[in-house]
């Protein structure tokens with residue numbers, strides 16, 4: 001008789017049995033929730049391409065934080081939208097900059113809530129690039145200068161730590177940013193503040209809604225001379241290895257869903273905690289389809305989270321963090 005001896009369905013017969021043999025799980029402790037902060041008062045403005053995500057002025061932040069903490073989420077990442085932009089992104093490292101003020105506010109209200117500070121210049125520069133731009137007089141070619149940018153990024157990281165940020169997350173993709181920031185933090189007395197490096201960050205169209213939210217689209221050119229080419233996976237190893245040597249405390253892959261192979265590769269090669277960034281465009285696509293009634297949003301969201309964990313992520317930065325926390329609570 002040709003009946004199967006191996007029957008994988010035996011372990012799928014009931015919910016309890018499936019729970020017993022599940023290899024991967026998601027916990028509320030895995031989640032980092034992004035929050036956009038803006039200057040002014042009484043601002044709670046929904047981002048058009050990201051339904052359910054808002055820009056908050058600091059006076060209205062408390063309500064949002066209360067919800068986040070109430071759901072058991074232990075970390076947020078702050079993105080600032082400044083009221084002043086200039087060539088050198090000076091409001092990124094201003095003592096009274098929006099991220100610095102927001103960090104102080106969070107720490108005042110919820111000292112236990114971990115504040116991750118995104119360290120970049122693109123929201124703060126008038127040209128929208130992540131570093132210092134130099135335009136060649138003759139050729140009119142614009143370049144983002146690496147080493148001068150590092151100096152400004154170090155200043156930004158130190159001022160964020162000074163404001164009370166618990167983790168510094170540099171997302172600028174300049175060469176040597178981890179070493180420079182580590183040294184800068186150590187010199188300023190912040191040797192206990194970890195660096196969550198956006199180690200492997202691709203030049204991706206999935207950041208579109210973020211750039212709407214943060215007004216940070218480059219005014220000319222693109223980010224392809226510093227962010228990675230989506231075709232490259234072995235280069236991701238070189239990026240990550242550099243960060244490990246330079247003293248990174250966490251590694252990250254961004255975007256998430258289209259790069260799960262890269263996440264797995266990093267997981268197999270390195271021992272540092274690994275972060276997946278479920279970016280704005282991934283959020284927008286799910287929301288748009290759900291609003292059409294074309295997909296089951298909660299099911300898609302949980303399946304997505306599981307896929308990040310299965311691929312090797314220890315942590316997930318996601319705009320769905322509050323929804324996930326709620327779903328976990330309701331045992332979905």
Ligand code: PBG
Nearest residue numbers: 120122171206207210279280281
């Ligand atoms: C800043 C930064 C970006 C994101 C996080 N930090 C935008 C970019 O690099 O253009 C994108 C996050 C998202 O899409 O959710 N450099």
